[in-house]
Amino acid sequence: MTFKTVLLGATAAMGLATGAMAQDDKTKVGFIYVGPIGDLGWSYQHDQGRLAVEEEFGDKVETVYVESVPEGPDAERVLTQMALQGADMIFTTSFGFMEATMNAAQKFPDVKFEHATGYQRADNVSTYSARFYEGRAVQGLIAGEMTESNIIGYIGSYPIPEVIRGINAAYLQAKKVNPEVEFRVVWAYTWFDPAKEAEAAKALIDAGADVILQHTDSTAPQAAAQEAGDVITFGQASDMLDYAPEPRVSSIIDNWNQYYIDRVGAVMDGSWESQDTWGGIDSGMVEIGEITEAVPAEVKQAALELKDKIAAGEVHPFTGPINKQDGSAWLAEGETADDETLAGMNFYVEGLKGEIPQ
Amino acid sequence: MSNIDPILLLTAIIIVSTPILLAAIGELVVERAGVLNLGVEGMMITGAVCGFVVATMTGSPWLGFAGAALGGALLSMIFGILTQLFLSNQVATGLALTLFGLGLSALMGQGYIGVKGPAVPDLYLPLLRDIPVLGPILFRHDIIVYLALAIVLGVWLFLNRTRAGRVLRAVGENHDAAHALGYKVVRVRLMAIAFGGACAGLGGAYLSLVRVPQWTEGMTAGAGWIALAIVVFASWRPGRLVLGAWLFGGATALQLALQASGGVQIPIEYLQMAPYLATILVLVILRAGRAPGSLGRPFHASS
Numbered sequence: 001m002t003f004k005t006v007l008l009g010a011t012a013a014m015g016l017a018t019g020a021m022a023q024d025d026k027t028k029v030g031f032i033y034v035g036p037i038g039d040l041g042w043s044y045q046h047d048q049g050r051l052a053v054e055e056e057f058g059d060k061v062e063t064v065y066v067e068s069v070p071e072g073p074d075a076e077r078v079l080t081q082m083a084l085q086g087a088d089m090i091f092t093t094s095f096g097f098m099e100a101t102m103n104a105a106q107k108f109p110d111v112k113f114e115h116a117t118g119y120q121r122a123d124n125v126s127t128y129s130a131r132f133y134e135g136r137a138v139q140g141l142i143a144g145e146m147t148e149s150n151i152i153g154y155i156g157s158y159p160i161p162e163v164i165r166g167i168n169a170a171y172l173q174a175k176k177v178n179p180e181v182e183f184r185v186v187w188a189y190t191w192f193d194p195a196k197e198a199e200a201a202k203a204l205i206d207a208g209a210d211v212i213l214q215h216t217d218s219t220a221p222q223a224a225a226q227e228a229g230d231v232i233t234f235g236q237a238s239d240m241l242d243y244a245p246e247p248r249v250s251s252i253i254d255n256w257n258q259y260y261i262d263r264v265g266a267v268m269d270g271s272w273e274s275q276d277t278w279g280g281i282d283s284g285m286v287e288i289g290e291i292t293e294a295v296p297a298e299v300k301q302a303a304l305e306l307k308d309k310i311a312a313g314e315v316h317p318f319t320g321p322i323n324k325q326d327g328s329a330w331l332a333e334g335e336t337a338d339d340e341t342l343a344g345m346n347f348y349v350e351g352l353k354g355e356i357p358q
Numbered sequence: 359m360s361n362i363d364p365i366l367l368l369t370a371i372i373i374v375s376t377p378i379l380l381a382a383i384g385e386l387v388v389e390r391a392g393v394l395n396l397g398v399e400g401m402m403i404t405g406a407v408c409g410f411v412v413a414t415m416t417g418s419p420w421l422g423f424a425g426a427a428l429g430g431a432l433l434s435m436i437f438g439i440l441t442q443l444f445l446s447n448q449v450a451t452g453l454a455l456t457l458f459g460l461g462l463s464a465l466m467g468q469g470y471i472g473v474k475g476p477a478v479p480d481l482y483l484p485l486l487r488d489i490p491v492l493g494p495i496l497f498r499h500d501i502i503v504y505l506a507l508a509i510v511l512g513v514w515l516f517l518n519r520t521r522a523g524r525v526l527r528a529v530g531e532n533h534d535a536a537h538a539l540g541y542k543v544v545r546v547r548l549m550a551i552a553f554g555g556a557c558a559g560l561g562g563a564y565l566s567l568v569r570v571p572q573w574t575e576g577m578t579a580g581a582g583w584i585a586l587a588i589v590v591f592a593s594w595r596p597g598r599l600v601l602g603a604w605l606f607g608g609a610t611a612l613q614l615a616l617q618a619s620g621g622v623q624i625p626i627e628y629l630q631m632a633p634y635l636a637t638i639l640v641l642v643i644l645r646a647g648r649a650p651g652s653l654g655r656p657f658h659a660s661s
Contacts, residue, residue: 036575038471186617193579194570203614206366220570353620
């Protein structure tokens, strides 16, 4: 045995040792957020999920996160860095991280990726989302009943299927309880920009809206509505209870906690597989925040009934007859929308005005 | 178009443009003194958080605005000391100041996320507020809107009508000559930088106390950079600065009002572009003026 072989043997042993150590090591889970965790909306809720994972698994996990990651090439850089630092699993929590996630997943086949609200998957990329449109339907019912000006303002972020689904679902319910209702959509082209969201809310209120629905992440529209007075709003992604009982009369809460715990657990016991999850009210992923006393009792009751029926699968928010905006038939009487159409929804239903920016 | 109330629109324009106007007038003075401070965004966000923290602690929005001005000025002094005394590169230091300000504000604001601040009352102007049309547009704002315009007027008077203002301009045009004449170049510049910081701080606080009104991380969302652009747009002249801020604010408010009116057939992409297109267009038409001669150049008395 020469000195060289001893050295080689030693190196190999060390290599094995580190390999073994890495296996004993904690499971490292990374998260990237599109906004600050202090947004009290979307990113905040994802971070609550991260904290739930930490609480569930204690010393067995280590979590890292990067907030306010721009959607685009920067995201891939952050993901690469996380993977190089030894992350076993990374949650990418915004639609716009899709490309970055797919690219990073290709570079790091051993790292498991979980992409929120996207539609591209690979062997090591799962997607997950919540059926927010179920919550939107409940909001639409309350909005349609409560509006006096019959103008409902809607702050959209980007014209992507998730947002368009929400607008359609809310409109269909609002129209059902109040045929006079009209929706005004303002596209803010941002997920998080309090100043811009406040301006959008004010522009809608100036245009006569007395109900504001938002699909952006900050509480700024709530504050704008409060200042204007006599305008009601709904918490988005998070409860936004600070603005209850008025203007915030209810909310859609995204609850990722259980999903995150399940998926991290799956990585730990090796049962993780690429899949697509789309949880609704029934799974607990979509919660309806407390409906405040500003809402008349009978409206509140109707809203809760709708919520329960959706959860029980008795009512689907997209049940025919529904025509598309141009008047062409979409769903026949009694027919419900299939997930594929919903996932790629890029059209307004009949009655909505304005064009979806392409 | 018919659905848009022009009175509400003009009111919105004035409110939207105020924070940018405040930050820009401060930067204008800094640049006229020959210093390029790219840290406006950082000073604005620091002002936003300082203003909010002080206002919620004391319950007085006015103390909040004072705290914001102080916070912005203190932060700008880091830039001032580094660039004026230690002669560091102004562009790099300014950019670093923005990054530092964003981080610092996030740290300072930790306990204030989601907290509601005290309300800023509108200034009550009897008689004036009841004038039809003009009343709602011009005379029903909070006091900061008028303060911003007063500062612009004050800066114009200062630069063009006072000896101190001429000294400041001389320092900005040619610091060696100004030094030879016995003016304290570094001292003048430090004062200008502090003024710029205070104005940026006020602009930030207008966002966190009036317009949004609450504290959220990263809430200035690029307003500081727009303020920098508007200074160039205004060819370093206070009068044009107001025009630039209103034009930008106007395009922003109009595009939202057009969308909200529900009757538009203009593709939204064009509406989104409008504020920036309008800014570029006017830049071309107005012919950008000449920048101050010593802008961005380091000064040392020995050279």
